[in-house]
Amino acid sequence: MASSTISTRDVDGTPVYSPAGDHLGHIDHLMIDKVSGKVAYAVMAFGGFLGMGEAHHPVPWPKLRFDTALNGYVTDITKDQLEGAPERPDDWQDNRDWATTFYGHYGVAPYWL
Numbered sequence: 001m002a003s004s005t006i007s008t009r010d011v012d013g014t015p016v017y018s019p020a021g022d023h024l025g026h027i028d029h030l031m032i033d034k035v036s037g038k039v040a041y042a043v044m045a046f047g048g049f050l051g052m053g054e055a056h057h058p059v060p061w062p063k064l065r066f067d068t069a070l071n072g073y074v075t076d077i078t079k080d081q082l083e084g085a086p087e088r089p090d091d092w093q094d095n096r097d098w099a100t101t102f103y104g105h106y107g108v109a110p111y112w113l
Contacts, residue, residue: 011042012029012030013026014073015071015072016064016073017072017073024046024075024082026046027073028056038061039061040061040099040111041059041060042059042064046079057082061111062108062111077106096110
């Protein structure tokens with residue numbers, strides 16, 4: 001039986017695909033709520049060439065589903081949605097107003113609700 005848990009070191013670098021199987025990027029790192037222990041965001045790297053010009057965008061964890069056939073995550077988030085996401089303020093990691101808008105942009109409830 002496969003384990004139902006995974007180490008963050010195994011998530012970092014995992015590819016992210018569209019439902020059609022197109023490679024969108026990879027998971028750069030996870031942001032975990034210190035108090036609840038819930039994954040708040042997966043920060044996805046996409047675009048650029050050989051790491052140059054690569055953009056990093058937080059993605060709500062519920063928008064990712066692991067696909068064993070692809071050995072990566074699948075999301076229904078489009079490149080346009082990523083590029084049109086609310087601009088991150090300097091305090092984005094602790095800014096609940098921004099996070100509420102951000103989660104709404106992707107159509108999911110914030111992780112703390």
